[in-house]
Amino acid sequence: MARPTCAILFLLLILLAASIIPSPVHAYTRSCSPPVDMVVELPLGQQHRDNSSLKLPLPGRYLFWLIVESKTGKPVEYQASVVVEGDARLERLSGPLQGVLSGYGDRSIVYGVVDAGPQGFRLVAVLEAGGCTRSVVLSVAESGIEARFSRVYLPVDHLGREDLRREPFTLVESYPSLLGRLLGGSNSHVLLGHMLACVESSQPFDFLVVGGLYDAEGRPAPVASTVLEPGTGASYLRTTVSVSNCTGSRCSGCVIVPLWLLEDMAPPGVYRLVLSLYIPGSDRPIAVYEHNVHIRLLSYGDIGVAAAVACLGVLVLPLLARIHDSRRLAYMALTGASLTALSRLIGGVVFRLSSVLGPFDWVAYGPITSGLYYGLLAACLAATGEPMIAAGAVLVEWLLSSLILGSGNLVLSAFWALTTLFVVAVAGYAARATDLRLLPVYFAAAKALDSYVDINIYAYAYRLYYADWYIVVYSAGMALYAFLGSAAVARMVSSRARG
Template sequence: MKISKDSQMVLITFLAIGFFTLSLSRGALALGASPASAADNSSLIVLSHEIPYGQGKVGDGGAWIGENSTVSGLLRVESRCSSKLEIDYQLQIPAPLVVRKVPPDIIVEKKADGLRLKANFLLITKSDQWFRMIEIHVPQGMASKNPSVPLVVQAVIHRLSDGQVWQRQKTFSLKVVNERKLQESFIVGELVIPADEQGRPQQKLKKNTILLTAESLLARWLKGEQEAIFTPAAYAAVDITNKLEDRVNLLARLDFLDPKTGQKVRGFDPPLPQGHEGLGQMTDGGVVYQMVSLSPRGQEKVILPIYAQDGLVLPGHYLVRLELKHFGTDSLIGQYSRSIEVSSPQWGPLIITLFSLIVAIGMVVIIYLKRRYFLQLKSRELISIALFGTIIFAVVNVPGTLLWRFAHIFLGPFSFFITGFFHEIIFYMLLTSLVVLIPKPGAITLVIIIKSMMSDLLFGGFSATSFLSMGVSALILEIAYYLSGLTRNRATVGRERATVGRAIGGGCLKLPYRTIWITALVCGLGDMAISYINFNIFMLLYRLYYASWYIAVYLLVSGFLYTAIAVPLGFTLSRRLSIIGG
């Protein structure tokens, strides 16, 4: 039978379409089967490890471990398949590494080239995980013989739904270094105690000192029990630099020891909530931990909280020890010890500040009750008092404040050696001359009020400390000049001043030298008392710390010496002013 060309073309077309359809169907079957053969091999499970534990991702060279150490490792397998899987797991550990500890469901087999860790387990559904912890010992001298150690993980995957089997294998390396090289790979800065929450040194507090946190007296009285304080008493901070090219995790541990016995002291560990105190018996008392992750050639500041509650930790001296270890191993990076002092809350500044508050309020009350006395002062005397107050502000407060800003840059806390010339010598010289000219109680108080108010208003320094200091200074100086006899024997001083006023041609003030030296002595002691009270006010309200020797030097030099020098100069100035004023 003869077939036309058109029919041949139609037949060929149908055959081509049929062949193409068959090819597509076979390709579809092949594509549909590929996940079960190739793709599932890489996507059914995830093999991961952390050796050392917590290391996470590392570079191509592998994680660092130190020789003569015990390394903790985490083995993990995670399912990415919704079907049930059975896994035959195997980890090849080459010699001379030694397995110290494995879970009971892992079988350890000895081979000529090392050890094999085998396990069989099920992964029920997607995201199901199997993980186990192991411990491996790295022997001494391995760094020179086997600096790079390969570990091979093999997994045979059985998909129970259709019986298909795949194999997975993954190799990772460990870099073994000797202990000295590992220790030299990190630079550890100075251990700073106390520090703030950001790790900055607490300049206002004494170095290497922890102030005990007092418990709430109100809570103790109302509840009849101690209140747990979760706020750290202080912080310890240290800078650590990583010189390696890989990320490394370290464990920072802070121990508190008895300096005599070297035993750990309890009470420095974080407090536990009520009802969970028994957990503290399960932990290592007096220890604070923190992990720090150091980036390649990076630096991190480690900040460790220090808990020390009043009643649990006794005041005294302790030894604090910072210990750095390679996280996940027992490799010691270094130990750094520091002697610290634990001090209890000081009640002295609180008592003195309360006393200053009572004095300041009392002076306000006295001035109000004695207002008729101040109103009876002569106009000439009030003008002189106001003039002296203004002069003291102009020649004491203004240059003293401005000079302090520059002197503090070069001399720091010892700037009082320079500023004391204004705040002590010139101030007491003018104040003494005023008292000699107007030997009446209350004149000192008015001068101090004028001077302080002008300073606070113009320099914006009005505060609780200025109010307390103003009241205390007025009371103590009134008492000092009264004890010296200047304001107590007003008639005698007035007659002597009048005699000088008439003796224009070189007369002198006929007060005995004994009165001058007594005035210098009592004013020096009075200024020491004022300075000491101001120190305590600052320590309480601003949480400042002053060393005892610094307070002693300040009181002797600025408080007593400069004042004792100024008082005789004030008598000389009063004599000249008396001569001029007639």
């Protein structure tokens, strides 16, 4: 009996010793599940829940966040600490490092700033809660990352597509509506356009782009990438660009930035666009981009001339009202119906197909909407000898297209119809007073003025600013089509007259 008793006593002594000797406590013990979650964001936007190694441009100052969030519905007490080791110092640490989280989803955020040298550092965050201890260790080394702005362009559409008709680096604003002001409205938070910003770097990364528009004295223009409630917002541009498309040793990425007007108006003039590229949380830009940007006011100049010419078309309406002869009305209605079928039905199909040509789509639809259009007007004038019949056909075409078929913007189409009424009537009377053989020349001049007015009214209505060269080329091209179309009809009429 002595030996079993000794063996039992020996086993009990071993168990007692094991219970007395403390076991080592690890900084991160997965078997102990704390009732809170801890996340370290360095750089901002990159969340770390476990030990990680990362590379950042060094030296530099970096802002980081320590986020503690409750995962239980009960109140839980926590205590956190942050230590920086290596070639760096913890410059600032603010926020509740200890406290009580009241329930599920309740969180506490600690902000810190690390001033790092070129040799790298380690950031150690330790959290104690609910009897558990866990830590996150971030080892940061020099990255040698290279990045630059590969392309910046404005204006573009919301998909980043350029419009070659638009003047590069030009934003357009307009006076606030008088009626809107009387009703208490505001012109603020108007979308001036979009900007395309592309970044190229030596490795994938999510960069921060910060900048703005500044006048000659360094004051920011009231333009922002983000708008809040009326009366709030800051005059700066801020966005994140993800550089993730890699080919070989280079990675690239683009972002489209909206440009909002924060006030009723920005003083027209030349501004300096300044964009800086940052690692999120860093105070040192990796790259800087600068370019001049024009802000223009659409309330004078070309639009005034265009509106005046369009309004002159009203003077033609009383002359049209005097036409009562059934034969002349029949010519007017027949020609107007032909113009409608030509411009809206056939021209509409060609217009949609020609969209593949982009800003030069008029090269494809111009022969129909300008060449054949003015050719029909020339035929009407040759058959009747009365410019008012041709002008009346334009009115019939507008009535059929806008009021019956209901296509397009009614107000804009009315301005365009009045413009065409006026120029066709003037060209017809000029040809009849001089020589009908010069009708193609007069019609070409009429179409040039007509196109000039049309594009400026369209630009004003939709707050666009077309390049001068494009307006000249567009007007001249449409005038050439009108000349060729009316000249072909005039040649056919003269051939039949001789035959």
